[in-house]
Amino acid sequence: MTAVQVWQFFLSGLTTGGTYALIALGFSLVYNATGVINFAQGEFVMLGGMITATAIAAWGLPLWLAALIAVAITTVVGLVLDRAAIRPARHSSVVVLIIITVGASIFIRGLASIIWGPNERPLPAFSGEAPIVIFGATITAQSLWVLGATLVTALIMWAIFEYTIVGKAMRACAINPHAAQLCGIELSRMVSWSFALAAAVGAIAGIVLAPITMAQYNVGTMLGLKGFCAAILGGLGNGLGGILGGLVLGVLEALGAGLVSSQYKDAIAFIVLIIVLLIRPSGLLGREGGDP
C-alpha cells in the first residue's frame, strides 16, 4: 500500500463524502424545524438524478434546464410530503413520524420504479470524462463538480440562515418554537421552507452524483441512511457538523473499502457511527448532552 494509493482513496472518498454532506444538510434542515428524522431524504436525491437524466435523454433539454426542472419538481415533492403526511401528524410521537417518513420513502421509490423501470439511467459528466491528476492521484472532473456543488450549496445555506429574514426565522424556530411563534413567526410556514430547502439540497446532491454512480430508482435508501449517519456523526441539527460528518464518513468509507474490504463498504459507515456514538454521543460538533 503506497502513499499515492491512500491519497487516491482519500480523494475519491472526499467526492462521495460531498454527497453525504449535502444529504446530511437536508436531514439537519428538517430536524431543526420539526424534530423529525426524515427517512425520505434519500428519495429526494434519487428524484434529482432520475429527473435530470430523463429530461436530458428523453426531452433533449440542456443540462442546466434539466437540473433546474429536477430541483423544482423535487422541491414540490418535499412540500407535498410536508403538507400531506407530516403536518397532519405533527403532534404524534417520534416513532409514528419515523414510520410516516419511511412509508413516504417506500411510496416514492415504488412510484419511481413504475415510472422509470428498474434500469439504470446514465447521465453524461458535466464537463467531459478527462481525468485530472493531482499529486499522482487521478480524479474525474465530475468529482470537482460534486465538491464544488457541496461548497456552493453550503455557502448559500449559510447566507440564507445568516442574512435573510426567512433564515433567521427558521433559526428562531429551531431554538425555541414557542418563543418564535410569540414573535409572530408562523411555524408551519417555516416547516414548509425547511422541507422545500431539504428537498432542493437533496436533488442537487442527486444531480451532481448521477454521472458518477448512475441514477436508479432504488439508490435513495442507502444514500439516505448514509447521509443520516453523516448528520449524526457531525451532530444532528448542526449544519456545519453535517458537512464535516459527510466528508469524514466518505473518506473513512473509501479508505476502509480500499484498505480493508470492499465487500463490507456499506457496513463501514455504520460501524463508524456506532463507534462515534459510544465515544462522543452528541457527534463531532454537537452540543454535549444534547438530545438527538
Next chain:
Amino acid sequence: MNATAETQPQPVAENEALVMARRRRAQKLQILSLFALVIVLPLAVRNSYYIHVIIFIGLNLILATGLNLLMGYAGQVSLGHAAFFGIGAYASGILTATYGWNAWPAMLAALVVTCLVAWLVGRPTLRLKGHYLAMATLGVGIIVSVVLRQWVDLTGGPAGMKTTGITTFGWELRSDADVHYYYFVWGWVCVLTILFANLVESRPGRALRALHDSELAAQILGIDTAAFKVRAFVISAAYASIAGTLYAHSSMRFISPTPFGFQTSIALLVMVVLGGQGTLWGPVVGAVTITFIQEFLRPFGEWEIVVYGLILMVLMVVMPGGLARGLGMLWHWGRERVGRLRAARAGGGA
C-alpha cells in the same frame, strides 16, 4: 381532568388491589381463549396457504411482543430489530446445517449470541438520553444485513442457504405437514405470551412502566433505569432470536438475507404502534393486520410497495395512537353523530 378528579372520591387502595386482581383474572381468561383458538383453528382452516400465513402471524407476534416490551414498557425505539431476528435464524441455521448440531442446542446458542450482541449495543447507548438506541440499532441492523449478504462462505450470501428441520429425541418435525409446524410455532407463541404477561405484571414490569411514564420519577423511586432498559432490550432481542430460529427451521428449510433487513424492522415498529404500545393484545392486533396486509398486497405486482407505503402513511396519520384507539374514536364519533341526528329528528317531530 383535574376538576373531575377533585369532585370524585379518590379510589381507596383496596379497590385498586381489587381492580388489579380482576384485570389479572381477565388476562388469564384472554390467554386461555387464545390457547383454545390456536388448538381449534387448524380444524376450521384446511387450506395449507392459510396455515402458512397463520404460522407467519405467529412468528411476527413473537417479534412484536418482544419489541412491545422495549417500546411500550421501556419507552425505547429499536430501528434494527430484524437484525436480532436474523442472528437467531442464521446462528441456528449455520450450526445445524453446516456443523450438524441438533436444532435445540443451536437455538440456545443463537439465543446467547443474540443477547450478547444486544447487551454490547444496549449497555453503552441506553445510558444516554434521547434516541441514541434507535440510531445505534439502525446501524446494527444494516451491519448485520451487509454481513449476511457478504460473508458468503458462512451464510451463502444473497442466494441464501439450506437449513435442517427440528429433531427432538429422534423425532423430526416433518416438512410436508404444515400443521405440525403450526402447533410448534404457536406453542412457542403461547409460552412466550404467558412469560410476557407475567413479566409486565411483576416488579420489574412495574419498574419498566414507571420509567416509561417518567424516567426521573422512576429514578427517584430508586429504580436503576439504565439497567432496566438494558434488560428490556436484551429480552426483546431474545424474543426476536427465538422467532428467528423458528423461522430458520420452518418447512421451507431455507433462509436468505431479505427478511432480515430494514423493511422488516420498520414493519415490526408498525405492528407495535398499530396494535397499541404497552398492551398485551396490541402485538396480536398489529401482527395479524400487517401480515394480512402484506399477504393481501402480493398480487399487486409492481404496485405492491406503492400501496404498502401509502397504507403505512395513512394508518399512522389517521391513527397515531394505534388501531384500537383509532377505532374507539371512530366509534365515539359515529355514536355522537347518530345521537345528534336522533336529537335533531326528535326536535323536528315536536
